[in-house]
Amino acid sequence: MVRQWAGEGVDLNGIQKRLAAECGVHLTYMDVRFLLLDHGIEIATAAAPEQVKQPEPAAPAASAAEPMPAPEAGQPGKPVVTLDELTLPGTLISGKVAFASGTRGGWQIDQLGRFAWNDLQGQPTPEELQAFQVELTQILSRGGV
Numbered sequence: 001m002v003r004q005w006a007g008e009g010v011d012l013n014g015i016q017k018r019l020a021a022e023c024g025v026h027l028t029y030m031d032v033r034f035l036l037l038d039h040g041i042e043i044a045t046a047a048a049p050e051q052v053k054q055p056e057p058a059a060p061a062a063s064a065a066e067p068m069p070a071p072e073a074g075q076p077g078k079p080v081v082t083l084d085e086l087t088l089p090g091t092l093i094s095g096k097v098a099f100a101s102g103t104r105g106g107w108q109i110d111q112l113g114r115f116a117w118n119d120l121q122g123q124p125t126p127e128e129l130q131a132f133q134v135e136l137t138q139i140l141s142r143g144g145v
Contacts, residue, residue, distance in 0.1 A: 002041060009044045012036070079128060081135045088118075093140075099128045107136075 005015050015066075019025045023081045027035070036043070083095040088110075094108035103122030109115050124132065 002035065003039070006036065006043045011043060054090060072100045079124075079132045079135055081132065081139060083139065094118075097132055099124045099132070101125060103128070 002015060005018060011030050012029060016027060016029055019027060080098045088094045088108060091108040092111050096106050098104045103124045105120035106118035
């Protein structure tokens with residue numbers, strides 16, 4: 001029965017609900033997932049939804065391949081801070097920064113408000129870090145999120 005539902009393309013949530021409604025078996029989402037894995041059952045995917053899902057992963061890959069922003073001429077010492085259109089998994093907000101010294105990297109703030117750097121290439125000076133904080137604060141206060 002579960003194999004048939006999976007063959008019809010019913011997702012894990014749907015299988016979980018059908019087991020409860022039709023069989024009176026109440027399993028957690030993870031239990032249903034393990035059930036399928038243990039029995040080698042794969043959920044069939046329809047052709048139309050697969051076509052819709054293909055462009056979505058391409059967008060993050062394209063944005064990840066974008067070069068870091070370059071510092072603007074005429075504003076010495078001011079970092080160029082950008083926000084990611086799609087935030088990194090597990091983060092509240094993320095983006096990239098390019099400092100006047102040539103240091104570049106990604107930054108992120110998680111749901112607990114913790115700040116972290118990703119792929120930092122170089123070491124910004126204390127003055128650059130302070131300018132970054134000011135610029136990020138201004139972007140966020142303008143509603144950049």
